[in-house]
Amino acid sequence: xxxxxxxxxxxxxxxxxxxxxxxxxxxxxxxxxxxxxxxxxxxxxxxxxxxxxxxxxxxxxxxxxxxxxxxxxxxxxxxxxxxxxxxxxxxxxxxxxxxxxxxxxxxxxxxxxxxxxxxxxxxxxxxxxxxxxxxxxxxxxxxxxxxxxxxxxxxxxxxxxxxxxxxxxxxxxxxxxxxxxxxxxxxxxxxxxxxxxxxxxxxxxxxxxxxxxxxxxxxxxxxxxxxxxxxxxxxxxxxxxxxxxxxxxxxxxxxxxxxxxxxxxxxxxxxxxxxxxxxxxxxxxxxxxxxxxxxxxxxxxxxxxxxxxxxxxxxxxxxxxxxxxxxxxxxxxxxxxxxxxxxxxxxxxxxxxxxxxxxxxxxxxxxxxxxxxxxxxxxxxxxxxxxxxxxxxxxxxxxxxxxxxxxxxxxxxxxxxxx
Amino acid sequence: xxxxxxxxxxxxxxxxxxxxxxxxxxxxxxxxxxxxxxxxxxxxxxxxxxxxxxxxxxxxxxxxxxxxxxxxxxxxxxxxxxxxxxxxxxxxxxxxxxxxxxxxxxxxxxxxxxxxxxxxxxxxxxxxxxxxxxxxxxxxxxxxxxxxxxxxxxxxxxxxxxxxx
Numbered sequence: 001x002x003x004x005x006x007x008x009x010x011x012x013x014x015x016x017x018x019x020x021x022x023x024x025x026x027x028x029x030x031x032x033x034x035x036x037x038x039x040x041x042x043x044x045x046x047x048x049x050x051x052x053x054x055x056x057x058x059x060x061x062x063x064x065x066x067x068x069x070x071x072x073x074x075x076x077x078x079x080x081x082x083x084x085x086x087x088x089x090x091x092x093x094x095x096x097x098x099x100x101x102x103x104x105x106x107x108x109x110x111x112x113x114x115x116x117x118x119x120x121x122x123x124x125x126x127x128x129x130x131x132x133x134x135x136x137x138x139x140x141x142x143x144x145x146x147x148x149x150x151x152x153x154x155x156x157x158x159x160x161x162x163x164x165x166x167x168x169x170x171x172x173x174x175x176x177x178x179x180x181x182x183x184x185x186x187x188x189x190x191x192x193x194x195x196x197x198x199x200x201x202x203x204x205x206x207x208x209x210x211x212x213x214x215x216x217x218x219x220x221x222x223x224x225x226x227x228x229x230x231x232x233x234x235x236x237x238x239x240x241x242x243x244x245x246x247x248x249x250x251x252x253x254x255x256x257x258x259x260x261x262x263x264x265x266x267x268x269x270x271x272x273x274x275x276x277x278x279x280x281x282x283x284x285x286x287x288x289x290x291x292x293x294x295x296x297x298x299x300x301x302x303x304x305x306x307x308x309x310x311x312x313x314x315x316x317x318x319x320x321x322x323x324x325x326x327x328x329x330x331x332x333x334x335x336x337x338x339x340x341x342x343x344x345x346x347x348x349x350x351x352x353x354x355x356x357x358x359x360x361x362x363x364x365x366x367x368x369x370x371x372x373x374x375x376x377x378x379x380x381x382x383x384x385x386x387x388x389x390x391x392x393x394x395x396x397x398x399x400x401x402x403x404x405x406x407x408x409x410x411x412x413x414x415x416x417x418x419x
Numbered sequence: 420x421x422x423x424x425x426x427x428x429x430x431x432x433x434x435x436x437x438x439x440x441x442x443x444x445x446x447x448x449x450x451x452x453x454x455x456x457x458x459x460x461x462x463x464x465x466x467x468x469x470x471x472x473x474x475x476x477x478x479x480x481x482x483x484x485x486x487x488x489x490x491x492x493x494x495x496x497x498x499x500x501x502x503x504x505x506x507x508x509x510x511x512x513x514x515x516x517x518x519x520x521x522x523x524x525x526x527x528x529x530x531x532x533x534x535x536x537x538x539x540x541x542x543x544x545x546x547x548x549x550x551x552x553x554x555x556x557x558x559x560x561x562x563x564x565x566x567x568x569x570x571x572x573x574x575x576x577x578x579x580x581x582x583x584x
Contacts, residue, residue, distance in 0.1 A: 024563045040446040040487070048574045049583050066443045077444035123485040123509055137509055139487035140446070141516035145577045153563065187430050188479035192508050221479060223508055276430070363439035363484070382483060384434045391459035 002251025004159040005226055006194035009134040009248060013117045021158035021257070029146050030116035033060045035102045036067055038121035039077050042084035044144035053088050054150030060111055061085060062094040064101045065359050070366035100331025100357035103127040103215065103299035108331055110240035114229045115248050119146050124299050124381065126217045129226035130210035131233055132247065136224045157223040158257040159194040159250075164201035166265035171415045173309065174209030175301060175379065175399035177201070178216045179270040180262065183280025191221035193257060196250065201264030202227060207236045208305035215300045216381050219277040269414045271377070272397035275385045283402050283414040293376040294319075294407040295388075296400050297328025297355070298362045301379035304334050306400040311343040313404035313415055319351040320410030326368045328355045352407075361388050370395075377406045420500070421549065422471035425464070426533040429477035433489040433510065435460040436481065445488045452492035470497035473539070475531040477503065481510025490519045500539055502546060502557065504528035515564055516573045522546070524557040531555075 003011065003018055011019045013027035032053075034041055038061070045053075053059050063081070066074035085093045092111060099105045103124050106112050114132035118125065121143040128135035138146075146152045162181055182189070195217045202210070210227050217225025227233075229247040237245070269283040296302075296310050307329060319325045327347050329335040335357055338344050347354055361368035362380040370376055370393030378388065383395035398406070401415035408418060437445075441455045457464040474480075474493065480503035481489060490513045493501065500520045514521040522539070527546050531537065536549040546555040560568065570576050578584070 024561065037442055037486070039444075043446060044574070048577050050577065050581065071443055073447075074443040076447070080444075121485060123483065125485075137485040139485050139509060139513035139516060141487060141573050142512055145573050148577050149580055187482055188505070188507075191479060191505060218483075221482060221507060363442075364434070365439055365443070369440075382432075382434070384432045384483065386438050386459040387434050 001255055002253035004194065004254040004256065005132065005196060005228055005248055005250045006134055006157060006159055006224060009115050009117065010154065010156055012115065019156045021156050023156045025154055025156060026151055027117055027154050029119055029150050029152050031058045031060060031111065031118045032143060032146050033102055033106055033118065033120040033125065034143060035061065035065055035122060036063045036078055036081055037065050038140055038143060039081040039084065041121055041140040041144040041147060042088065044141050045148060048144065048148065050148040053147045056089045057091050059090050059147055060092040060106050061090055062099040062102045062105050063096045065363065066365050067096050067358055098332060100334070101299045101302060101359060104302060104330035104334065107131060107211070108333055110237070110242045113237070113241050113243050113245040114233065115246045119143060119152060123218045124215050126222065126225045127211050127215040127299060129214035129217065129224050130207060131237070132227065132229040134224055134226065137218065155192070157192055157194040159196050159254070160190055161256040161259045162195060162197050163199035163261045164197070164264040165199050165261065166201055166263045167204055168201055168264045168267065171269065171401045172267055173399040173401065174205055174212035176267050176270045177264065178213045179272055179280050179397065180267050182216065182220050182278050183270070183272070185220055187219060187276055187278045188221040190217065193222055195220065195222045195225045197225065197227050203230055206305050207232055208303040211303065212300055216277065219381060269399060269402045269416065271402060271412060272383055274383055274394040274396065277381065277383060277397060283398065283412060284417065286412045288411045289375065290411045291323060291377050291406055292374040293368060293370060294323060294325045294403050295361060295368065295376060295378035295380060296403050297330060298359060298380040299330065300381045301400050302328050302330030302334065304337050306379065307334065307338045307343050309400040310404040311346045313401060313408065313418070314350040314352070315346050317350055317408045319407050323407055323410055324368070325350070325352040325407040326355060326360065327352050328360050329357055331357050364388050377403050377412055379403050420471055421536060421538045422473050423469065424473050424475045424531050424533065424535045424537050425468065426531065427474060427476035427480070430479045430482055431476055432483035433481060433486050434483055436489040437486065437492040442486060442488055449491050450495055452488055453495040456492040456496045465496060468496045468498065472498050473537050474498050474501045475527060476501065477528055478505045480506050482507035485509045487513045487517060490514045490517050494519050502527045515567065518572060522557040524555050527555040527557065
């Protein structure tokens, strides 16, 4: 019996030939990532009396959640983080104005490579699976432990195979595919499992869309999402990867707990309605739901492909009266690229607010919270009660095409209806 | 340990346990988290919960973010044991690491009602429902995790490995 891609990476990290689902292994960790809220991980290291990290080149930190500091608590946290970065001599440190959102900046800088094990103090660490990496999120005590030891205990997940055949239609993105999956299997549909995405439609997607798909694996309860390396991955890593890497793939005889197969050409623009990423419906089926705010960005959809999608809709258009459109390019480099391509000009002319590369209102921290009764459509990843502000506000999740089209219309609309 | 059961449904997420707006510098003063635990979902919880009470939930309890503030907020409220049909995986790890007992019991998850008085016997592996007279079993803690718990948590485990005393 063969092994899945996830099993092969974990076997390699455990220094063995094969691992079985359910087995608990001690795995070598190739990189550990964190952000300003993970400052607490350094405090745990201090409490443990650990004076250095396992490898100061393999711990990556950025500032994205509460930044620039919206409160005195956030300012104090950031001050402590700067001090810890110096104390533990962290080399790959991306401070405000020189970095961006963790799950965009670390791959962009070539720090994430295929077939490695990456842990992050953030649930969306599973994003890196788009590069054929085993990546998963944990809490700060687990992260502190991994920073100290360079290893971690893991229960080997069973794998689920999700195959998309065909070719996606115009204005259909990775976001629509992953919403389709979560809508079908539910928010616990992949609990404790590895979600492996494959098929001709996945192979036809740009790397940015693959990041979006793996980013939301956690919204189905998965331990990780993963896509095997192909020419799209190697093109992305060319002149970028900081280390040489190995490309692995699942064996033909690998065992999957469940198999799903869908025709990607049948997928239409989708929206996750309040208050669950699994409450999915076609955008065209919604009855003119008025929106107060539109958010385009985040670790899910703040990359250059997403900026181009938004600009394609917004070119020559105006944001509807009564709507606030907030756009968050995910890194400084994406921001700069969007400027060079004239996308930022398009956004400003349309009446959008452009933010620095941060998480913004996605987790209800700052930069655009919703009042009671307000409605947003957002390209972020969660629409739980109160996620973006007041407990009586509501969030719909969608692709950048659908969000931008809704900003112009003033209500939720399929981008195919406005173009 | 005798305490009252607080009932929750399926898919209770970490934003419902402790909203993101309370996370700035949370671990400098974790005691503050108590006031905001379940504030949007169940605004009376923090005022009414008593030390030794239990949370009993459906499946996928603690889904969403990796915030360790979630089990800590529950612990600061005085609840040391969460019983659920199943747990989201990051939340489950965080519970072990911060010393909250997360017990999987489909039976208790299905049968316990709001306000039932429970008594959990860790040694014998039984959840007693004092109100109804029922008894439920729970999944034993895996031996490897028990080893970490016996050492007193993940921090002593790390110190042990690095020979830090």
